[in-house]
Amino acid sequence: MGVAIDVQGLTKSFGSQQIWNDVTLTLPPGEISVMLGPSGTGKSVFLKTLVGLLKPDKGxxxxxxxxxxxxxEADLYEVRKLFGVLFQDGALFGSMSLYDNVAFPxxxxxxxSESDIRNIVLEKMDxxxxxxxxxxxxxxxxxxxxxRAGLARALVLDPEILLIDEPDSGLDPVRTSYINQLFIDLNAQIDxxxxxVTHDINTARTVPDNIGLLYHRHLAMFGPREMLLSSEEPVVRQFLNAQTIGPIGMSEEKDADELAAESGQELPPLxxxxLQLGTSDGTPRRAEKAxxxxCRENGVTPPPGSFESGNAGVPGVNQSRDEAATR
Known part of the structure; x- marks a missing residue:
């Protein structure tokens, strides 16, 4: 089973440039969390800090x-064995076969023994x-x-924590859907x-149990998927729904003139x-919620049409909102 990661007051700068300040969150054990944010907000830096490749200034x-x-360093080396990391480009050794890449860790x-290694490598590749x-x-x-080869390599030491950097980078929408399904199925199997870390809004809306958003050198929000997808907080609402109205501009923040021009404009509805993506065989994940x-537990009315199969964007899901409400 996965372990929790409790992050408190994490702050990181490179020289005079502050990347983020006072980031505090807990990644629940065995759950899938997604970290979002505009380009340049330090999402990949956050992953590298979690695994100890970068040292924070505080926290x-x-x-x-x-x-x-x-x-x-010796103790950190042991803790790192809990981690598997899928780098943005796979980070495979070009002169090695896929088998040798996966066997490397x-x-x-x-x-x-090589016999045991072969069994493990073939299992993870399958x-x-x-x-x-x-x-x-x-x-x-x-x-x-x-x-997928990079993912197999990340899995060979049976990690309890899996860090995944931009899995959709360079992939078309169909391959992105396949790899998203793979994450759901893997989470169900290895817990x-x-x-x-991703920029893909469809991934953020359908895959995770929890969502976080880094913005303007701080963590704007972190919590259950439904909390962020129903949020009226301007930057969260704008980013998760890919809207132009809000504080994010072509540069990270809009200037005063841009914001003034939007003043009084009616926001599009949420x-x-x-529906959250389910496993391929329909078996529930341990972290899966109805x-x-x-929304029900917190007295939040979701946007009209929520949790209907026609809005899931996931083939094979046929649960309606009425069925969901009776679960």
């Missing part, structure tokens, strides 16, 4: 009672749909296959804690909240 990152910020960090491609080189396969559960 703490608590995992299993250990603060990664203050750990000695096992050969570097364990004393397993898990991500790459059986039969073991002998191919990264340059011989598509971008989507490279992403790890997932954190996905779109319906879609559609509309957060």
């Amino acid at each position: 703490s990152i608590i995992i299993n009672g250990d603060d990664l910020v203050t750990l000695k 096992l050969r570097e960090h364990t004393k397993k 898990l991500v749909g790459l059986s039969g491609a073991e002998d191919k080189l990264p340059g011989e396969i598509s971008g989507g296959m490279r992403k 790890a804690t997932f954190l996905i 779109p319906p909240i879609p 559609p509309g559960e957060w």
